[in-house]
Amino acid sequence: xxxxxxxxxxxxxxxxxxxxxxxxxxxxxxxxxxxxxxxxxxxxxxxxxxxxxxxxxxxxxxxxxxxxxxxxxxxxxxxxxxxxxxxxxxxxxxxxxxxxxxxxxxxxxxxxxxxxxxxxxxxxxxxxxxxxxxxxxxxxxxxxxxxxxxxxxxxxxxxxxxxxxxxxxxxxxxxxxxxxxxxxxxxxxxxxxxxxxxxxxxxxxxxxxxxxxxxxxxxxxxxxxxxxxxxxxxxxxxxxxxxxxxxxxxxxxxxxxxxxxxxxxxxxxxxxxxxxxxxxxxxxxxxxxxxxxxxxxxxxxxxxxxxxxxxxxxxxxxxxxxxxxxxxxxxxxxxxxxxxxxxx
Amino acid sequence: xxxxxxxxxxxxxxxxxxxxxxxxxxxxxxxxxxxxxxxxxxxxxxxxxxxxxxxxxxxxxxxxxxxxxxxxxxxxxxxxxxxxxxxxxxxxxxxxxxxxxxxxxxxxxxxxxxxxxxxxxxxxxxxxxxxxxxxxxxxxxxxxxxxxxxxxxxxxxxxxxxxxxxxxxxxxxxxxxxxxxxxxxxxxxxxxxxxxxxxxxxxxxxxxxxxxxxxxxxxxxxxxxxxxxxxxxxxxxxxxxxxxxxxxxxxxxxxxxxxxxxxxxxxxxxxxxxxxxxxxxxxxxxxxxxxxxxxxxxxxxxxxxxxxxxxxxxxxxxxxxxxxxxxxxxxxxxxxxxxxxxxxxxxxxxxxxxxxxxxxxxxxxxxxxxxxxxxxxxxxxxxxxxxxxxxxxxxxxxxxxxxxxxxxxxxxxxxxxxxxxxxxxxxxxxxxxxxxxxxxxxxxxxxxxxxxxxxxxxxxxxxxxxxxxxxxxxxxxxxxxxxxxxxxxxxxxxxxxxxxxxxxxxxxxxxxxxxxxxxxxxxxxxxxxxxxxxxxxxxxxxxxxxxxxxxxxxxxxxxxxxxxxxxxxxxxxxxxx
Numbered sequence: 001x002x003x004x005x006x007x008x009x010x011x012x013x014x015x016x017x018x019x020x021x022x023x024x025x026x027x028x029x030x031x032x033x034x035x036x037x038x039x040x041x042x043x044x045x046x047x048x049x050x051x052x053x054x055x056x057x058x059x060x061x062x063x064x065x066x067x068x069x070x071x072x073x074x075x076x077x078x079x080x081x082x083x084x085x086x087x088x089x090x091x092x093x094x095x096x097x098x099x100x101x102x103x104x105x106x107x108x109x110x111x112x113x114x115x116x117x118x119x120x121x122x123x124x125x126x127x128x129x130x131x132x133x134x135x136x137x138x139x140x141x142x143x144x145x146x147x148x149x150x151x152x153x154x155x156x157x158x159x160x161x162x163x164x165x166x167x168x169x170x171x172x173x174x175x176x177x178x179x180x181x182x183x184x185x186x187x188x189x190x191x192x193x194x195x196x197x198x199x200x201x202x203x204x205x206x207x208x209x210x211x212x213x214x215x216x217x218x219x220x221x222x223x224x225x226x227x228x229x230x231x232x233x234x235x236x237x238x239x240x241x242x243x244x245x246x247x248x249x250x251x252x253x254x255x256x257x258x259x260x261x262x263x264x265x266x267x268x269x270x271x272x273x274x275x276x277x278x279x280x281x282x283x284x285x286x287x288x289x290x291x292x293x294x295x296x297x298x299x300x301x302x303x304x305x306x307x308x309x310x311x312x313x314x315x316x317x318x319x320x321x322x323x324x325x326x327x328x329x330x331x332x333x334x335x336x337x338x339x340x341x342x343x344x
Numbered sequence: 345x346x347x348x349x350x351x352x353x354x355x356x357x358x359x360x361x362x363x364x365x366x367x368x369x370x371x372x373x374x375x376x377x378x379x380x381x382x383x384x385x386x387x388x389x390x391x392x393x394x395x396x397x398x399x400x401x402x403x404x405x406x407x408x409x410x411x412x413x414x415x416x417x418x419x420x421x422x423x424x425x426x427x428x429x430x431x432x433x434x435x436x437x438x439x440x441x442x443x444x445x446x447x448x449x450x451x452x453x454x455x456x457x458x459x460x461x462x463x464x465x466x467x468x469x470x471x472x473x474x475x476x477x478x479x480x481x482x483x484x485x486x487x488x489x490x491x492x493x494x495x496x497x498x499x500x501x502x503x504x505x506x507x508x509x510x511x512x513x514x515x516x517x518x519x520x521x522x523x524x525x526x527x528x529x530x531x532x533x534x535x536x537x538x539x540x541x542x543x544x545x546x547x548x549x550x551x552x553x554x555x556x557x558x559x560x561x562x563x564x565x566x567x568x569x570x571x572x573x574x575x576x577x578x579x580x581x582x583x584x585x586x587x588x589x590x591x592x593x594x595x596x597x598x599x600x601x602x603x604x605x606x607x608x609x610x611x612x613x614x615x616x617x618x619x620x621x622x623x624x625x626x627x628x629x630x631x632x633x634x635x636x637x638x639x640x641x642x643x644x645x646x647x648x649x650x651x652x653x654x655x656x657x658x659x660x661x662x663x664x665x666x667x668x669x670x671x672x673x674x675x676x677x678x679x680x681x682x683x684x685x686x687x688x689x690x691x692x693x694x695x696x697x698x699x700x701x702x703x704x705x706x707x708x709x710x711x712x713x714x715x716x717x718x719x720x721x722x723x724x725x726x727x728x729x730x731x732x733x734x735x736x737x738x739x740x741x742x743x744x745x746x747x748x749x750x751x752x753x754x755x756x757x758x759x760x761x762x763x764x765x766x767x768x769x770x771x772x773x774x775x776x777x778x779x780x781x782x783x784x785x786x787x788x789x790x791x792x793x794x795x796x797x798x799x800x801x802x803x804x805x806x807x808x809x810x811x812x813x814x815x816x817x818x819x820x821x822x823x824x825x826x827x828x829x830x831x832x833x834x835x836x837x838x839x840x841x842x843x844x845x846x847x848x849x850x851x852x853x854x855x856x857x858x859x860x861x862x863x864x865x866x867x868x869x870x871x872x873x874x875x876x877x878x879x880x881x882x883x884x885x886x887x888x889x890x891x892x893x894x895x896x897x898x899x900x901x902x903x904x905x906x907x908x909x910x911x912x913x914x915x916x917x918x919x920x921x
Contacts, residue, residue: 034864040875041867041875060865061864061865062862062863062864062865063875064859064860065859065874066595066598066859067598067746067749067750070604070750070753071753071860074757075753075777075780075781076761078760078761078774078776078777078781080776080777080864164583164586164596199503199505200505200506201586202505202584202585202586203474203505203584203586206881207474210478210480211479213480214479214480215479215495215497216496234881236883331603335408335412338408338412338413339412343588344416344588
């Protein structure tokens with residue numbers, strides 16, 4: 001019996017072995033670029049397909065949720081990675097700090113991307129933007145404007161839903177708060193928000209909309225594109241979008257917290273020229289329209305309109321604190337969440 | 345192997361390899377020692393690289409972790425583990441005892457339905473039950489409709505997103521580890537004990553307490569240990585249910601504090617817990633160990649239940665299957681049809697399925713060969729060093745996939761660097777990352793992760809076979825190969841099948857290490873589902889989840905059948921009469 005099993009499996013293995021194991025053999029040829037990414041394949045595949053159609057350059061993808069910097073670092077000189085495409089400023093900065101990147105020399109990128117969304121020495125570039133906003137109950141919340149600071153106001157006691165404070169989206173928001181008000185104020189704020197929670201932080205951004213719709217809480221914290229996807233794309237989640245509306249919060253004396261998706265160029269990129277071509281293409285008109293229309297993100301390129309659902313949130317005024325500065329408080333924000341016991 | 349103590353007591357003059365001296369090692373000795381050392385090295389390499397990383401850091405991180413992170417994580421983890429241990433033991437032993445001791449309606453079907461929850465990844469079950477039991481889910485909606493409640497504030501309902509919820513989800517997915525390990529032993533238990541006891545008027549429960557359970561203790565210990573280690577390894581479900589386990593803390597420390605050393609430090613704390621679990625398991629096996637005598641073990645006749653007790657037994661076995669398998673599976677089927685995932689079939693899924701099967705099959709074959717080889721080596725050579733190697737090989741199972749993948753990267757790249765240096769100096773070409781950058785990395789990670797399953801099963805399965813067989817055979821001049829072929833393999837067949845099933849299915853489900861180590865453009869079914877899950881849209885991956893389940897079901901059903909056949913087949917060969 002075991003031999004039968006071995007026979008069947010080994011035959012199966014043989015068929016597929018070549019495909020899975022020889023993937024490496026196709027690397028480092030002239031017409032390719034290798035992208036390591038934290039973005040979901042479904043989200044970025046349309047972009048890569050369009051890029052291949054325009055340029056004839058094949059895009060090989062490795063998507064993961066964590067550890068790609070570590071993988072590139074360990075792979076060392078033989079690493080096939082050309083581009084690391086990721087969300088969250090903290091992760092871009094981590095990659096730079098890990099010494100796995102090289103400066104991106106491109107006039108196109110320098111001209112197209114606003115300087116607020118560059119790294120020092122062109123170490124990273126932002127490609128698209130998203131804001132961290134509130135999904136509020138249409139019935140129970142009348143306020144048109146709410147500040148981030150007000151999340152800690154006792155009047156919202158038992159009315160706030162949010163995902164884990166350690167999630168990168170919240171981590172960056174708390175880091176931005178530290179950048180604005182300092183660590184001591186931020187600690188008070190995080191503790192205040194914790195005191196207002198309707199339930200333990202858990203789930204994802206969509207679930208906060210669901211919980212608001214179900215009456216568990218009045219304010220959910222989420223990213224701009226999730227609400228648009230629930231409203232326009234996910235038919236079964238339309239009810240959650242219908243019961244809520246998006247409020248673009250601001251800091252008391254500032255704008256809305258915006259994070260980016262962005263790129264770095266790998267230090268040992270075997271296809272460097274193609275990598276730069278891809279990055280330049282990603283901030284071009286066509287790609288930026290895809291980011292706006294299919295992913296519901298804010299384009300980083302001036303003149304490309306946002307999707308009308310996203311436009312319906314109102315006019316976005318991004319906070320002006322440089323993202324690079326926010327990134328430096330990433331670790332402090334994480335420490336703060338532990339210290340306050342936000343997730344416990 | 346029942347316990348190390350047994351073998352120590354045999355004394356070193358009973359260790360053939362040693363006695364003969366190093367210059368007269370036979371090919372069998374080399375193979376035996378080699379495989380045991382290989383098993384240990386596979387696990388030690390990533391761990392050593394991990395410990396090395398843990399000491400790369402300033403003590404500041406450690407102070408923070410010790411003050412704020414580790415105490416909470418330890419408490420939550422302890423709560424989770426104790427809950428899961430108790431519930432999996434109750435369900436697993438209870439159902440195994442019922443289906444092997446009694447005859448009741450649906451028993452035959454239930455024997456192979458009960459292991460099915462193993463085919464569903466824990467994180468998927470967590471997603472499903474959050475949808476089913478949350479405020480807007482069908483259960484609470486129905487309750488509101490029936491009782492006329494309007495808002496969630498009108499009534500109390502336990503939250504699935506809690507420690508209790510996590511214990512519920514983990515227990516009903518993982519109890520088959522205990523069920524499978526225990527049932528195999530219950531079936532093999534020589535009827536002579538049980539019949540003798542029955543003749544002497546022992547009542548059912550007494551019988552269980554004094555005969556059945558003590559005899560099955562090694563297997564129960566393996567089953568519970570596997571369930572707990574699996575719990576300890578999880579990230580997806582605990583994160584979604586909001587339980588701050590040690591593994592989750594490793595993850596957040598690494599990601600948000602950008603501190604791999606910090607993550608490695610928590611991982612080391614976790615390894616201590618694992619070491620503790622392993623010691624406990626060993627003690628559970630050692631305190632009383634039995635081997636069956638060299639008589640033909642034949643299954644005891646089952647007692648036919650009537651009326652209420654028959655239906656109660658059926659219900660008691662059906663409910664765990666319902667919660668652990670039927671509800672999640674029905675939910676996935678429903679989502680698949682609702683979203684017309686079948687008509688809009690993603691052709692890439694076929695390729696991902698084949699990739700998944702390939703990785704799982706390669707890993708299963710390797711795990712079985714190395715795991716059973718090493719345990720048999722312990723038996724043949726009865727040398728403490730070999731036994732220690734096997735102990736070490738068991739640790740890999742406890743290392744969270746993510747951490748294991750990180751630990752593996754450095755050793756794998758070192759192999760590649762050596763290979764490149766070799767090809768460069770011999771042929772003047774470089775071959776790139778042929779191990780770290782290919783599917784081999786994924787397979788190696790699976791082997792390291794799941795080696796403990798085959799060594800655990802091999803120890804439980806072979807441990808029941810008295811070494812008097814080996815001694816008799818060896819004394820009459822049979823070489824190790826013949827002992828292996830004629831005694832160990834046939835007797836261990838149910839255990840081999842059990843291990844093959846669990847390893848194969850675990851490989852199908854594995855997510856964190858696969859995510860981190862797979863080559864460019866390669867997806868498995870779990871990484872495919874994960875893409876949707878990270879977008880908060882896991883229902884779109886329902887078809888892929890069903891495919892994991894479907895592929896997993898086949899070995900589960902086969903194993904249930906073959907384990908029975910193997911027991912019958914094994915009977916006559918054991919006989920020394």
